[in-house]
Amino acid sequence: MALDKETVAKVAHLARIKVPEDRLDSLAGELDGIVNWVEQLGEVDVEGVAPMTSAVETSLRWREDKVDDGGYPEKVTANAPDAQMNFYTTPKVVE
């Protein structure tokens, strides 16, 4: 698989990471290396093997329908840069 500059720019945009134009080529090379390394896994024959969902024999834990959390808006917004009246605030985003 060969990653091109455009794909790297798109992935960076989707992740909201700002990448200067002159870094795109070298990043493409680096990411390509990583992807190719992981793709070695493709050599293993997994025909007929169900995808493994956990390393141990276990199943999804269910919780009861009980309200036992929340009620601490100050704590939730404690690290927010400019919380107002317990709201988070962001630069204005209107579609």
Add this chain to the structure above:
Amino acid sequence: MSDYRLKGETGEWEVVIGLEVHAQVSSKAKLFSGAATAFGADPNAQVSLVDAAMPGMLPVINGECVRQAVRTGLALNAAINKQSVFARKNYFYADLPQGYQISQYDQPVVGEGEVEVDLPDGTTKVVGIERLHLEQDAGKSMHDQHPKKSFIDLNRSGVALMEIVSKPDMGSPEEAAAYVSTLRSILRYIGSCDGNMAEGSMRADVNVSVRKPGEALGTRAELKNINSVRFVRQAVEIEALRQIAVIEGGGTVDQETRLFDPSKGETRSMRNKEEAHDYRYFPDPDLLPLEFDDAFVEECRGTLPELPAEKKKRFMESYGLGAYDAAVLVADWEIANYFEEVAKHGDPKQAANWVTVELFGRLNKADKTILESPVSAASLGELLGLMADDTISGKIAKDVFDEMFETGKGAKEIVEAKGLKQITDSGEIEAIVDKVVADNPDQVEKYRGGKTGLIGWFVGQVMKASQGKANPKMVNDLLQKKLDG
């Protein structure tokens, strides 16, 4: 297919509609956290550290949400998948703290099903269900609180939603609206969603495309977050007409998300193409597959009440109601219960008529729901009983009902207090009849001369003289005897 057609400059067009309905699961706690779901709480007061996506927090599924999704699937006659998988749907937005929504992608908890939809003309149509999956709601952004900032409230973040996807089986605004109504009715019957569209517990994304009859499907546009049945109907028609105008003007319809603006009566594009979403779904590594057994499914099935379609059938068979009346009565289970209580006291058809015409008319005028009705079902039943045993006439009954509605008093109480009892004593009626005959010799002569239609006029005079209390049938019989004799 529906025979609904829209006229364009180049001829007739068909409309094809599919819906994705988001229904909030009725649960106390959120889908993956123990924070509350109640409507209208203070900002961020119902947010756990899981919902705020603090590092290291892990989701744990609320079993009740699974149960409600399965019950809903069963009510939609759908396949239940005993193993399903939660996936991350990645996108970037201020009110989505995780940076992804936990949803289900290629392995939803509920698969294909179908629902029988009641149309306004009394007929029904079967609409296919593509799937139902569980997912998290996002938070809420407010853009009008500050000149330069958006305010974010995460109370809804993580609340459980069922996304119910239909097949593109609807062909008119009426069918789309009727489908949403039917779905809402089913969800409210089984209690998996309160169906409150005004509070956002239920909202619809409507996919609309147009084509010339018999041709291949056209490109669809998606109208987002429509929050009333009436708006579904309007939005479909407006969008279909827009697409026809675009195509007939030589353009092409873009596959895009659009916003319906009811105040302007238009739809407009929400996002440009460069921003086209690329959700990069993948199985959520924080969650093992969702699994349950047949016993769990059967347990869910055992808790289902009689559903609207079944109730409608029963109302038609055991009460002899027509399809239209039955459909109107079963749409809300509160109304259906009310009707059945009334019907215990009298003729079911008459009960249906009184509920759908007299009661609904007065409720509408007073802007009240059936639950706020000042006249209880038992009370209306009492009134019907008074008509059935000839204590009062139908005409008087309407006046009595007015007063019951206004004062909340019982039917018997009003009839007695006002002396409205029907006169069934033949001697008393005969006296009035004799007087009317004696007072109107001209009319009597005309009648005897062949204008027998005047009988109605005589009945009217007698009824008037008795203040509406005389039994009309007895009046009629007596008059005929006197005039012909």
